[in-house]
Amino acid sequence: MKDEMTRPEQDHSDGLSLRNLRKSYGGNVVLHDLSLEVGRGKLLSLLGPSGCGKTTTLNLIAGFAGMDSGEIHLGGKDITADPPNRRDTAIVFQNYALFPHMTVIDNVGYGLKAQKMPGKATAARVTKMLELLDIGALGKRYPGELSGGQQQRVSLARAIAVHPSLLLLDEPLSNLDTKLRQEIRLEIRKLQQELEQTAVFVTHDQEEALVISDYIAVLNKGWLEQHGTPQELWEQPRTAYVADFMGVENILEVSEVDGQLRITGNGRNAGAVVPLQAKEQTHVGFRPSNARISKANLDSASPALVLEATITGSAYMGTSYRYSCDLQRSSGLSIQVEQPVGEVQASPGDTVKVIVYPAGLLPLVASATAPSHAA
């Protein structure tokens, strides 16, 4: 028997290419000039909160909605004008969208019959897919008789069965509980890599995007904020918005005062000098784990950001303490610090110094493309 997993009949000389996609509803622009490339066999995540344009992008790729301008190329072919059924894409829906009047076998075979695949080959492919997703025993069941996780697997099997040039996943895990979500996302990733399946994955969950992706594109109100590998986005978020998404909880405004970059909270100079070059940066950010609390006086020449703060709360986290601190000399600016157990500890009310060394300090700009959206 021919190995179903190899696909000599399909040529992915190119992956997906989105060129200047623009989409508006009424006068409301929901996607501004989005351009993205996904290499063959790679998985791109579209990350952002609801309303950022990620699902719209997915619908444009699948052909469910028309766009104002732009081009979509798949496998080196311009598919912009093709209707959904002529596009070599397969989508996994958030609500699974299994056909409730068909058995699991008929659901998975649905797309194959559309390709006029002979009955025997269809049956073989369906069996293979059910085995691949570990749902071989459920073939004769109806979707209404399956659990959420099982439905998700059927939905994946149905999409992968047609050997699409591009797999689209629309928040496929958001209806599952945490444990199942983590389990299935690893499975999706493994499957995608084994099959060298080009894929676009839509999610609002930063952790999910980091674990599953080759590339992540962060969207904000229809603008592409940043595009890169998970590592790049985690280590070098460019904008305050992306940093916020990547778990940089402390983001502070900066501005140039007397030739030096200083923290400014709510328009007031908080005093601290930022040990970074002033370019177009408007913010600095640091993760709670990259800050330390110190009670001693530091050498003022030390190349670090030093903030004077008052502890307002502390919580024991097992391997560390998490402190909430209010910055002095600024009205209402609050930061979070994660201090490892065993180092200096403080109690609420204490006045301390919060130190961040340059390695943990991220220079940020307000927003990449969107005008006047300071985070």
Next chain:
Amino acid sequence: MKTQRPLLGAITLLVFVISLLPVPVLIWMSLFNQSYLVVPPVGGYTLDWYFQLPMQRELFGGLTYSLNLAAWTAVFSTVLGVLAAFGVRLGAVKRSGLVENLMTLPLTVPNIVLSMALYIFLFRLGDMIGLSLIGNFYSLLAGHVLITLPWTFRLASAGVLGLSEDLERASLDLGRGRLQTFFRVSLPLLKPAVFSSAMLAFIFSFGNLEISLFLVAPGETTLPVAMMQYVETRLDPTVAAMAVVQLTLIVVLLALANKLFGFGRTFTGGLKQ
């Protein structure tokens, strides 16, 4: 039926009894051994009226004519109702309560007025184009479709609006065209709505007297019209016996259709979330 609420149970039972009471009364009256209707019966009981039914040519002719008419009404009315519902959903008309409510407006016109108006309209139209448009099966069918359409549209609309767009998208996405998607996904999922539409149209058409009064062809009458003509001259239990036969027939037909189109399947329950 076990219930912890005796009052609710009693009221439910009472409503059932009141709404179903005409049926046993009808059967009871069809057994009176007398050729005029007096309650209680004075001459005892007999099955004679049933045995004599085969001789009632007009009534039996009316029965087959009505069955035929009701079946075609159900088909046309349901097809039109489903198409209209899809049209509204696809945005052919701006979706608002207005369209739905306008569609039900014809129900407020007394059927007898509608029937007369249709008669005059078709008569005039026929005169203008030189064809006779009245007194045939087709004009009668048109009338019946007209009065059942508000119902079939309503039921189909409820079904169509409940259809998940994602299911149709999934089908398109997997390579099926619009037409195949309609017949393989949308329509099968609409089966309950389509079936209840057709059933309702059938029953409405079958029992309708007023629309038929003006539009029936001479010599070919529907059962209700034939019954009315019968009781104009005689008031014996023949009509009651005929009604029992009619009732039985409808119940059997519905049970059969229910079995054929299968409502017992669990899939109508939808997806588990």
